[in-house]
Amino acid sequence: MQEVERYGVFEIRLDTVKGGQPPCAVFKRGEEFYTIRGFCENEDEAAIRFMPRSEGVWHYTAKCNGHTLEGDFNCVPCSGVNHGPVVANGCHFAYADGTRYIPMGTTCYAWIHQPPELMAQTLETLKGVPFNKIRMCVFPKSMPYNQNEPLWFPFESKVGGGWDVHKPVAAFWRNLESNIAALAALGIEADLILFHPYDRWGFSKMSREDNLTYLDYCIRRLAAYRNIWWSLANEYDLGFTKTIEDWDAFGEAVAALDPYGHLISVHNWVSIYPKRPWLTHVSIQKNDMxxxxxxxxxxxxxxxxxxxxxxxxxxxxxxxxxxxxxxNRMWTAFCFGCYCAHGETFHRDDEVLWWSKGGKLYGESPSRIRFLYEVLKTLPGVMEPYASVLINDPNASSSNPEHAAFLKNIMENMGEKERAQIIGELTKPIGRHPDYRLQYLRRSCPVYMDMRLPQNGRYRLEVIDVWEMTREIICQKASGDIRIDLPGKEGIAVLVTRLEGDEL
Amino acid sequence: MQEVERYGVFEIRLDTVKGGQPPCAVFKRGEEFYTIRGFCENEDEAAIRFMPRSEGVWHYTAKCNGHTLEGDFNCVPCSGVNHGPVVANGCHFAYADGTRYIPMGTTCYAWIHQPPELMAQTLETLKGVPFNKIRMCVFPKSMPYNQNEPLWFPFESKVGGGWDVHKPVAAFWRNLESNIAALAALGIEADLILFHPYDRWGFSKMSREDNLTYLDYCIRRLAAYRNIWWSLANEYDLGFTKTIEDWDAFGEAVAALDPYGHLISVHNWVSIYPKRPWLTHVSIQKNDMxxxxxxxxxxxxxxxxxxxxxxxxxxxxxxxxxxxxxxNRMWTAFCFGCYCAHGETFHRDDEVLWWSKGGKLYGESPSRIRFLYEVLKTLPGVMEPYASVLINDPNASSSNPEHAAFLKNIMENMGEKERAQIIGELTKPIGRHPDYRLQYLRRSCPVYMDMRLPQNGRYRLEVIDVWEMTREIICQKASGDIRIDLPGKEGIAVLVTRLEGDEL
Structure with a gap:
């Protein structure tokens, strides 16, 4: 019996379509069953893909063009980097098997539209860097540094112009999905951008109906890959050919049609996409963390x-x-209990910039991102941001009782609006967990800092240089109100770890 | 006949007050006349101070306690650094004689409250640095690094507590005004902070009536100093003992009572003070330019x-x-057509930090501020900010016509709100004058930039490194659409100067 890993792809191929309806199948194991819709590869071939979420023998009954096909496969345990799809868990992420997922993203918008040797190089580069998520577009990209033509287009063109979304180009989709599978093998999530405005071929101008057909095809064909995330847009608010109603229709369709409930987000240019029931997380473009x-x-x-x-x-x-x-921005975001991703755009005369085409990385940040990732992986659980306004700021509140009282008075006497404003302006990136507190000082350069720790306990203090990638333990038994020396430079974080006693 | 420089201080001293009303005098020269109110130094002595604004012989008639005193003095031309008081001129400043005034400010809040040798050192330091404005408080300051007691208090204390604003302490005011005069001699404006909340002596809790009496005294005593600016507050919105109505009453009183119309501002903590008829300029606390x-x-x-x-x-x-x-922040502000000031807070065990107590400077910024000042002084006139959104951004609009058209389309299709938002976010610090354009690239590190200059003309291009303090002319005859190489590092400015042809 064929064996498929849990969260792997089981595929039924059918060569008896002959222009008929796309196939579908029912997959059953005990009480569990899924009706899974297949897709046409071309006029003659079709396939059904299924991602089993539990181990054991699955039975399927596929129907295609009046024919019925039955069979079984055995779903075996995950191995290697396979922990299943990523799901949202509060304000954080986890794999389906419960393993924590800390997104360390990068962006290569048009890497699947580049020559094969460049695609291979991109995958090779990804093996050596800490990234576990990549933003990538289905459609090719047109803008500076993106003047070359793609390898394939996703659909055949219509006579008289435009794209026939009912006629997928198999070579295009095979290339896309083989790269998604290659990413999965590397433990990298494919944050697949379904629409974007940087277009010279007309993909951004298709009708809503054609767009929905295209989305349906994406889901039929790609949803069985565990590492798929659906990013409705790169910069939805630059897509002037689409309205909010269009985006909502796309979000609702994807949520309704995807049998596995993959993550769905909408990336913005200026305005963050409004909250929607189908939105699983917030994908942001902003400089200000x-x-x-x-x-x-x-x-x-x-x-x-x-x-x-x-x-x-x-x-x-x-x-x-x-x-x-x-x-600096990444550490800030992480210590706010959020996430932040990488991208690289060093000018090259050959126009192969990582951010769009992949290839090689030349920057200084990837090694520091690995360091950040390693620091985070040593910490149990997840960080919630310390609502660290003046009144409960360990920095402001302990050094001078008179000053602390003064600041407390300020907060209490403030109007609601001013209070909200000051909270926004003065909130510091301090990630908090009962067992630790990670404060990032951004570009601040203090030579000392006052901290208020619980009296009842013993806490370790570590000074982290996020750029030099050093960690120095400066105290193993801190407690209560203490003053610590700091290097007085930009890019310093302070990690407090509970060794015994009260929670932080 | 006594000679006094134009914009200098002419003083009449009276020792016949004996607890009477403060004196006043009428000053006349031809058609010009001023009624100037004097001030009591103590119970026995009083004085009237006058700043003549035109040259020639002035006649005065002073009245005090029933006595009359008449006399003349000769107002002679300005000399040295004396260009008269600074006035607002559009969104910029000028001295009364028309000379451009580019504020290069610093802050030493409590320097007049320090021991004499430290005050002398502060003045000595100010001789060697480029600052021409200093923020300083009348009242002493209480907060971290400000624990020492002041030399003198401005008023006598009342029996039973509180301050008797009707009993000024002569030594305090003589020290204050001699330092204001010393600053004037150095060409430095005294941006005098009239109220602030960092108080342990009760000055921040005086009644509105007492505050108005105090302000009236400040004006009677100090308004004749040409270099006085009235800063109603340091951080008015931290002064919870005062309402907006109080601040308005103070602003109106100062504007009404000051015979010379010195500049008036209100410095904020969070919320910028609202627009008022008496507000001559905007004094801001913000990190974001x-x-x-x-x-x-x-x-x-x-x-x-x-x-x-x-x-x-x-x-x-x-x-x-x-x-x-x-x-970086200063260059950004200046290229936005605004101004931005210096301050220094390096920890010292003796707690003598420039920002509050004066003393010596240890930082790396003053030499760079001098460089900025020198660059600005070479430029004629004043800079207005280039409303440099995408549509008229020389950078975005020329490199790729397709991209430029795309961006233009975006702006045209945007709603009002989004347009305002994007203008705020994307406006770049580019100062503009018909003869030059000064663009500051902040922390952006491009290795090249496309510029659109007028076709009809010849323009000089200079690359300025604001930190290394270098200016390199890279082209003497640029025009039209050009691409220039840049060093690819933070802190770069580009100065375009018109040599001939169309205005920039």
Missing amino acids: SVAFNAREEYRLPVIVDECGYEGNIPFDWGNITGFELI | SVAFNAREEYRLPVIVDECGYEGNIPFDWGNITGFELI
């Missing part, structure tokens, strides 16, 4: 700043920040 | 970010930015 913190408070969903500015040196301000600034 | 740009658009007044964060290393985030970040 306090926006992520505020979005987390508002949406109560996981927040990823998928675009915070790319490490690079091109003329566009979204693509010319230093590696340090990218790392 | 785009707030200054927006305030300039709203108020149509000169905007100074008097507190953008201080170069230093103390635990408070308002006092631990790098010198580079301070310079």
